[in-house]
Amino acid sequence: MGYIFDGIIKAFKLLIFFDKEVYSIIFLSIFISLTSTLISSFIGIPLGFLIGLKKFRFKRIVARLLYTFMSLPPVVVGLVVAIIISRRGPLGHLRLLFTPAAMIIAQTLLVTPIITGIIFNNSKEQGHQIKQICKTLGGNRWDTLILLIKEMRINILIAVVTGFGRAISEVGAVMIVGGNIKGHTRVMTSFIAMNHSMGNYSTSIAMGLVLLIISFITNSILYKYVTGD
């Protein structure tokens, strides 16, 4: 039992005494997950609105595929990305394997369907009303888009936060494509997995707590920013 308390004490020590390695791991984690969430948002939010509001053939199949992709296993994404960018793979000449860029690619693939799916689901239910109102008030397409974003900002927030939560907490994809290289591609989750396999329980617990705290803070900030509370 003692090692659990050791871990909690160590977590605070790690944060307070500004351990350089720990902080660089934390910042790299946030950087990678934020970047991939940002890219995913740029792709996923418009795409979600598009699929949700436009009428087209095969819409049902697209929706079903989208829901499937929402629960892609990270390890599978990692594997596919690794195969494509490895030295022998089709994009091997870019030398991307074991770089932060590769991790961003993998996480973007993971997060985009989640954001798209949530936006799609919400715009399907509420979007048409907003669109109609805008039309009645004489707004053009641009106004409609602005009103859509304004009205559905909370749904957008939920989508983005869910995506970020997925990105920062997954270990399967970053472990495979990043390689957990010290000072280069080591992030919080792979650090935890590695320390556990080395028998350093307390360090694992410490970083686990840090990860929880960070996720809580990011969620609070994002929430505050959008709702203005």
Place this chain on the structure above:
Amino acid sequence: MELKTWKKNYKTGGIMRTRNKIFIMLLILTLTITSFTGCSKATTNQTNVIGNKGSIILATTTSTENSGLLDYILPKFKEETGIDVKVVAVGTGKALQMGRDGEADVLLVHAKSSEEKFVKEGHGTERFDVMYNDFVIIGPKDDPAKLKEKAKSNVMQAFKILSQGHSKFVSRGDDSGTHKKEKKFWEEAGIEPNGDWYISAGKGMGDVIQMTNELLGYTMSDRATYLSMKDKIELEVVVEGDSKLFNQYGVIPVNPDKNDKINKSGAKAFVDWILSEKTQRLIGEFGKEKFGQPLFTPNAK
């Protein structure tokens, strides 16, 4: 919702919104919490294995498991004694930690000085030599650092050349027996390995060999793991045969006083069996058929 009421709510921001907010707050909280369950599962699956009478838990290194040695010899043990062996293959650091925590019954590891310390501190009852294999330095076939020419069987020389940083060197970086050995070499050579060329992977041997293959770098591996992967990679042995590369495995029964779950008699049976002449012969035969050379040399006294 009616258009009218919707409009009203939109203008006034009625009760719906407050309720929505609470709901969303709860949703975010749930999402935050649930998003972690996946990753904690992945990292805690190996700790809670506790033995019973009919089986023992063997904490060992990934190299004995990956090479296939255990699959080759353990069925014979089951046949002879009826005891089931549950193998937990981890790094030496973790294996020793499992012994300290009383989570394993017997250890088969390869970091002699750590093992001796482990026994001295009272975590294990005794330590016996079982077998050895050797380490090799592997690198790309064209050997850009020219280790084959300049340091064919001289580890110190090879490490000095590598430290010039013209090629990448991938280190296990996971506190395993192999990593400890490598760190000792850097220390002996008086080199502090850091810089872009030194990659600390924090992974098992197979992953590190894959990574080395991908980066066209060099790494130090046990021969068994290298041979088992040889066909899938484009790396070959560049340095071998230095007596310093010798890798001794030891077996240690965990101190049964740790907790009442430790299978003392099972551990003893395993130690006696692995040190027996018959098993030793079996170890010496392993790998001959597949690789043309034995992977481990038995040397129990």
